[in-house]
Amino acid sequence: MIIEVKRLHFSYGSCPVLEDVTLEVEKGEVVSLVGPNGSGKTTLLKCLNKILKPKKGTVLLMGKDVSKMNLKELARLSGYVPQNGVRAFPSTVFDIVLLGRRPYIEWRVSLRDKEIVSDLLRLMGLEEMALRDFNELSGGQKQKVLIARAFAQEPEILLLDEPTSNLDLKHQLEVMNLVSSTAKEKGVAAIISMHDLNLASRFSDKMVFLREKRIYAIGRPEEVLTPDNVRAVYGVETVVNKDSGRPYIIPLEPLQAPKASAATKTA
Numbered sequence: 244m245i246i247e248v249k250r251l252h253f254s255y256g257s258c259p260v261l262e263d264v265t266l267e268v269e270k271g272e273v274v275s276l277v278g279p280n281g282s283g284k285t286t287l288l289k290c291l292n293k294i295l296k297p298k299k300g301t302v303l304l305m306g307k308d309v310s311k312m313n314l315k316e317l318a319r320l321s322g323y324v325p326q327n328g329v330r331a332f333p334s335t336v337f338d339i340v341l342l343g344r345r346p347y348i349e350w351r352v353s354l355r356d357k358e359i360v361s362d363l364l365r366l367m368g369l370e371e372m373a374l375r376d377f378n379e380l381s382g383g384q385k386q387k388v389l390i391a392r393a394f395a396q397e398p399e400i401l402l403l404d405e406p407t408s409n410l411d412l413k414h415q416l417e418v419m420n421l422v423s424s425t426a427k428e429k430g431v432a433a434i435i436s437m438h439d440l441n442l443a444s445r446f447s448d449k450m451v452f453l454r455e456k457r458i459y460a461i462g463r464p465e466e467v468l469t470p471d472n473v474r475a476v477y478g479v480e481t482v483v484n485k486d487s488g489r490p491y492i493i494p495l496e497p498l499q500a501p502k503a504s505a506a507t508k509t510a
């Protein structure tokens with residue numbers, strides 16, 4: 244098992260956000276974290292990457308307690324792409340992606356480091372902007388550069404927080420295909436928070452539904468992407484279509500909130 248989360252609890256101050264979260268991810272598995280706004284997806288990813296410290300429970304990466312790892316060790320193991328792109332000092336796209344090699348660079352950048360970066364820029368269609376200032380890119384372009392940086396780390400684990408939120412349809416598919424093929428070919432374990440349930444269904448081996456601080460459902464998309472689960476987690480009626488292999492949903496209507504009482508209306 245590459246990732247093992249055991250009975251994790253997390254609070255911001257006195258406000259609990261995650262309770263009793265247990266999760267296992269194997270080599271080569273792509274797991275999507277889904278759930279409404281504020282359900283704790285980002286918080287969970289940050290606990291996995293030692294950015295946040297859980298109140299209780301453990302996170303083991305490759306069998307080792309993440310709280311006992313130093314930053315270099317963690318960076319070799321895990322590539323994290325935050326939700327809202329970072330602002331960097333003026334630096335080129337090439338140099339930002341090269342930062343992903345930092346855990347491996349001892350005295351100076353090697354030819355191999357540069358080749359890895361060039362290959363990734365080509366693979367992700369970023370070659371033409373290699374010498375542009377990162378801060379001048381569009382939101383989607385920045386997102387792709389940060390994903391390339393995470394890949395440059397050659398990690399065993401990828402933690403991606405809404406990696407496709409700023410991407411157009413074609414780039415969404417390109418990035419998700421890249422994550423999926425890297426997972427399968429290199430045995431990387433990926434945990435990805437997402438809002439697009441259909442994209443999650445198409446590319447994940449497992450989906451994790453978070454609701455009210457806890458895991459509400461976990462399993463293969465065919466098992467858990469059901470109208471009942473979507474209603475319970477999001478409060479939306481859906482039709483689930485299964486005619487193309489993986490299930491995909493067609494949202495109908497949000498469930499009606501209880502009608503306001505006469506007293507409330509006239510107040």
Ligand SMILES: Nc1ncnc2c1ncn2[C@@H]1O[C@H](COP(=O)(O)OP(=O)(O)OP(=O)(O)O)[C@@H](O)[C@H]1O
Pocket residue numbers: 255260278279280281282283284285286287
């Ligand atoms: N730094 C913080 N301090 C206090 N509360 C926070 C902090 N960051 C997040 N929260 C709260 O923790 C809860 C979970 O937030 P989190 O960002 O993990 O959710 P999410 O599922 O990633 O949401 P979204 O889908 O909107 O990105 C929310 O109620 C949020 O308001």
